[in-house]
Amino acid sequence: MNFTKLKYVVAVDRAQSVSVAAKTLNISQSAVTKAVADIETELGLTLFDRRARGVDTTPDGRAFIDRAARILSDVETLGADMAAARQKREALLRVAVTPASLEGLMNRAVLDVIASDPDLRLHLFAMPLDVSLQQLRQGDVDAVVGPRRVLDEDPRTVCTPLPDLKPLLYVRKGHPLTTRGGLSVDDITRYPIVAPDTQNPIVPPLLEVLASLGGDPMRRLHIIGSYQIASRLVETGDAIGIVQDNFARTQGFNQRFVALNFKLGTPIPMAVAVQKSLRNTAIMRRLVAALIRFPPTG
Structure with a gap:
């Protein structure tokens, strides 16, 4: 059963007039008349007795419309509850x-x-x-x-x-590589390299560089997912770490580390x-x- 038509029927009952209900709903009178007729046909009942000025609800109509009004109210309440639940989720x-x-x-x-x-x-x-x-x-x-x-x-x-x-390699302040320019792959691989998990997007460019030396590039790396541990290894020894360039621009980073002038793949x-x-x-x-x-x- 069409809920919109039910809404029109309830409106006619409340107004006791098709024309007034149509004005309240802001639709044409013919649309309301057709909705009432469709519901009556579907039910096989007469909901309203028509008179010169308005309508009277029949006993069958009263029983049906009272229940329909409760159903419509429940649907509106359900909609409001769902909207509130969505707002809470959001x-x-x-x-x-x-x-x-x-x-x-x-x-x-x-x-x-x-x-x-x-x-x-x-x-x-x-x-x-x-x-x-x-x-x-x-x-x-x-x-x-x-x-x-x-x-x-x-x-x-x-x-x-x-x-x-943009991935960068970095070392501690005072690291031997900080005094050299034009670093090569051979320069880099003289020292341990610390990388995060291999699915990290900044790692593949490093693996490509290491692969050019032959052998399994993974065997040339420490794989440590924790930045706190990895940065501590870099800070307390000669290991090389990898980080994105915007992080290398932060004050905290620059107080402890130096980014190396070494091209490491294309931006991601x-x-x-x-x-x-x-x-x-x-x-x-x-x-x-x-x-x-x-x-x-x-």
């Missing part, structure tokens, strides 16, 4: 960041999003690439900031491009991917806008 924003070292560069975007809505609660996670993609597909996170090439592959998400990520396109079902929500539009204004890779 008040929680779960964002994954990969590589994990980008997390510390999300501060301006995160503060901008939180400041835009005092009711918002934001959960920010630093994850390996494969884990973040799985979490996004499962609906356990709402958005992922990561390499565009991989994020674009999932048809269930919508990607917004962000500035490219980045993006923020969001679930298609959430792309038009107010909270997601705020997140994307904040990342465009304050990109962690720019």
Whole structure:
């Protein structure tokens, strides 16, 4: 049974007039008349006795319309409850960041999003690439900031491009390589190299450089996912680390380390991917806008 037609019937009952009901509903009188006739035909009942000025609800009509009014009220309540539940869901924003070292560069975007809505609660996670993609597909996170090439592959998400990520090699202050210019691959491979997990987008350019020497490039690396541990190894010895260039511009980094003048592949396109079902929500539009204004890779 058509709910719109039921709504028209209830309106006629309340107004006791087809013409008044039509004005209240802001539709034509003929549309209301047809809706009443259709419902009466479907039920096999006469809902209203027509008179010169208005209508009278029949006993059968009264029993039907009272129940119909309750059903319509329940539907409206259900719609309002669902809208409230959606607003409550939207008040929680779960964002994954990969590589994990980008997390510390999300501060301006995160503060901008939180400041835009005092009711918002934001959960920010630093994850390996494969884990973040799985979490996004499962609906356990709402958005992922990561390499565009991989994020674009999932048809269930919508990607917004962000500035490219540029990988750099870095060492401690006073490292022997800091006094040399025009570094070669041989110069670099004289020292231990510390890299994050191999799915991190900044690692493949390094592997390509090491592959030019022959053999398994993985055997030339320490693989340590924790930036805290990796940076400590670099700071306390002669190991070489890898990091994105915008992180290398931060004050905290430059107090402890020096970026090497060594070309390490081409920039890596980045993006923020969001679930298609959430792309038009107010909270997601705020997140994307904040990342465009304050990109962690720019």
